[in-house]
Amino acid sequence: MKRFLATLAALLLIPLPAAAEPEIVPGSSINLVARDARIPVTISNPDAEPVTVTLVAESTSFRLEVLETAEVLVPAGSTQLAEIPVRAIANGPVEIRVWLEIDGEQIGAESVIEVSVNYDVELFLLVSFAVAMFALMIVGVIRTTLRLRRRSE
Secondary structure (H helix, E strand, O other), X not given: OHHHHHHHHHHHHOOOOOOOOOEEEOOOOEXXXXXXXXXXXXXXXXXXXXXXXXXXXXXXXXXXXXXXXXXXXXXXXXXXXEEEEEEXXXXXXXXXXXXXXXXXXXXXXXXXXXXXXXXXXXXXXHHHHHHHHHHHHHHHHHHHHHHHHHHHO
């Protein structure tokens, strides 16, 4: 009887597992090479029911502007990708704080995403490609002109 009471007391003292909340899956740092882009954030839902969450983000620097929040339906027991629309204003390292909200109340802990902003790279690559193509065309025209002169002589 004492064993039974001790076992019963032990079972009553074991805390029941709390309902699992959706959470942000940590990711790697991001290189942003455009003026307007979307930052991907993975959200996991270990619960047995699907849940709709709002992903809220805030930039810690003037270099990057977060345009809006993202509302996402995360299926039960899986993950879902959400995208935060952002606009680059200046180059440099930026941290974005992200968190989840349900009905306007924050759930879980905040997460930080490190972003390296290089918004001029896209324009630089396009201009470099255009200059290289123009140079190849000029070389081709000169080469063809020299060949035709040699043949006519």
